[in-house]
Amino acid sequence: MAETRQKVLLLRHTYNPDEVVALGARLCYAQADVETLRERISRKDQAAFIAGVMARGHLSVIEHATFTFAIEGVSRALLAQITRHRIASFSVQSQRYVSMKGFDYVVPPAIAALGGEARARFAQQMETIGAWYEEWQRLLGDAGERSNEDARFVLPNACATRMVVTMNARELLHFFSLRCCQRAQWEIRALAWEMLRLCRQAAPEIFAQAGPACVRGACAEGKASCGRMEEMRRRVAALGNTEEPEVEGE
Ligand SMILES: Cc1cc2nc3c(=O)[nH]c(=O)nc-3n(C[C@H](O)[C@H](O)[C@H](O)COP(=O)(O)OP(=O)(O)OC[C@H]3O[C@@H](n4cnc5c(N)ncnc54)[C@H](O)[C@@H]3O)c2cc1C
Numbered sequence: 176m177a178e179t180r181q182k183v184l185l186l187r188h189t190y191n192p193d194e195v196v197a198l199g200a201r202l203c204y205a206q207a208d209v210e211t212l213r214e215r216i217s218r219k220d221q222a223a224f225i226a227g228v229m230a231r232g233h234l235s236v237i238e239h240a241t242f243t244f245a246i247e248g249v250s251r252a253l254l255a256q257i258t259r260h261r262i263a264s265f266s267v268q269s270q271r272y273v274s275m276k277g278f279d280y281v282v283p284p285a286i287a288a289l290g291g292e293a294r295a296r297f298a299q300q301m302e303t304i305g306a307w308y309e310e311w312q313r314l315l316g317d318a319g320e321r322s323n324e325d326a327r328f329v330l331p332n333a334c335a336t337r338m339v340v341t342m343n344a345r346e347l348l349h350f351f352s353l354r355c356c357q358r359a360q361w362e363i364r365a366l367a368w369e370m371l372r373l374c375r376q377a378a379p380e381i382f383a384q385a386g387p388a389c390v391r392g393a394c395a396e397g398k399a400s401c402g403r404m405e406e407m408r409r410r411v412a413a414l415g416n417t418e419e420p421e422v423e424g425e
Contacts, residue, residue, distance in 0.1 A: 176277050176278060176279065176280070176298075176301055176302060176305050177279050177280075178279070178280060178281070178282050178298070179247075179248040179279040179280065179281060179335045180248045180281075181246075181247075181248045181249050181281075181362070181365060181366060181369070182246070182247050182248045183244055183245070183246050183366065183369045183370060183373065184244065184245040184246075185242060185243075185244055185370075185373040185374070185377060186243045186244060186245050186339070187242075187243045188240065188241065188242040188243065188374075188377050188378070189239065189240040189241050189242075192239075192240035192242075192344065192377060192378040192381060193221050193222075193225065193240075193378050193379065193380040193381055194213075194216070194221060195239050195240055196221075196224075196225055196228075196236055196237050196239055196240050196344070196378075196380075196381055197216050197220065197221035197224040197225050197380070198212055198213060198216060199236045199239050200224040200225060200227065200228040200233070200236045201215075201216055201220075201224050203228075203233075203236070221380055222380045222383075225237075225380045225381055225383075226380070226383070229384070234345050234348075235345070237343070237344040237345045237348070237381055238343045238344065238345045239343075239344075240343060240344040240378060240381060241341055241342070241343045241344070242341065242342060242343075242344070242347060242373075242374060242377070243339060243340070243341040244339070244340045244341075244370060244373070245337070245338075245339050246337065246338050246339075246340060246366065247335070247336075247337035247338075248279070248281070248335055248337075249281065249335065249336060249337075249338075249362065249366065250280070250281040250332055250333050250334065250335060250336070250362060251330070251331075251332050251333075251334050251335075251336055252281075252332040252333070252360075252362065253281075253336075253362045253363050253366065254267065254336050254338070255332075256360065256363045257338075257340070257363060257366070260342070260346065260349075260350055262342065262343070262345075262346040262349075263340055263341065263342045263346055263350075264340070264341040264342075265338055265339070265340055266338060266339045267336060267337075267338040268336050268337045268338065270323060270324075270327040270330070271320050271323050271324040271327075272320055272323070273323070274312070274319075274323055275308060275323070275326075275327060275330055275334060276305070276308065276309055276312065277305065278301075278305060278308075278330065278334050278335065279334075279335040280301045280331070280333040280334055280335055281333050281335055281362065282294065282297055282333070283333075283361070283362075284361065301331070301333065304329060304330065304331055307329045308326050308327070308329055308330060309326075311325065311326035311328075311329060312326045344374075344378065344381050344382075347370070347374060347382075347385070348382075348385050350367060350370075351367055351370075351371050351382075351385045351386055351387070352386075352387060352388045352395075354366070354367035355367045355368055355371060355385075355386045355387045355407075356387040356388065356389075356395075356396070357387070357401035357403060357407075358396055358399060358401065368410075371385055371386060371414065372414055375414045375415060379415060383415070384411075385411070386407060386410070386411040387407050389404040389407050389408070390404075390407055390408055390411045
């Protein structure tokens with residue numbers, strides 16, 4: 176049993192996602208055939224076409240781009256939240272087919288911040304739950320899947336899991352609006368920002384304005400607003416800092 180940390184990989188995405196989406200956007204309003212459009216759409220045009228359809232709310236166009244992530248070292252508490260997003264596809268490690276004996280677990284930063292003694296106490300509690308789990312496996316006959324499926328009822332939300340998740344770009348934009356927001360719980364928020372960073376590298380135009388709602392306009396949280404809109408905007412802007420800035424007037 177050990178403490179574990181979040182790990183996110185962008186396994187696959189639509190080849191040239193910005194180009195595919197820009198082509199879809201342009202095709203709706205052009206007489207030219209696909210080959211001609213492909214030749215005509217330069218990188219600069221891609222940005223304009225994508226920004227145009229998004230500004231008009233013509234968001235079905237960005238559904239053409241999909242992104243598949245491998246996520247591990249996250250808690251079952253996070254799993255309960257991310258699976259609420261219905262326009263996503265999930266494959267999650269089973270607690271029936273896979274024994275959770277010696278399970279890894281996630282320690283909330285606020286508990287870790289209490290210091291070594293609190294951390295050790297949390298680890299001890301996980302050991303105790305691990306012992307309960309094994310006790311139930313034994314009492315249920317150590318019968319693999321049949322004992323795991325009931326022994327797991329004593330497992331904690333901290334128990335780590337892994338999954339493969341696929342979302343299209345439209346769902347990702349929605350997910351980032353909700354889950355990059357300071358109102359979202361810390362673990363899914365950290366995951367959302369890392370997914371956004373990876374998406375931004377793969378498709379800078381589609382995700383140019385992605386992030387919490389306040390990045391694009393007023394905060395959607397009303398009285399519950401964190402008031403940190405400027406910080407959020409700077410954070411999103413910094414995600415694009417890998418590119419050379421354009422120098423004008425020289
Ligand atoms: C800060 C925060 C706190 C939360 N607290 C709670 C809580 O206390 N309790 C709780 O139960 N949940 C809670 N949630 C989860 C929340 O209610 C949503 O279930 C979750 O965020 C998924 O959002 P969604 O339904 O918009 O997205 P998705 O399921 O990803 O769907 C995307 C969009 O598709 C459309 N759509 C999808 N399915 C349908 C449908 N059947 N009919 C019509 N349109 C559809 C909607 O426009 C939807 O916004 C919380 C979420 C956040 C961000």
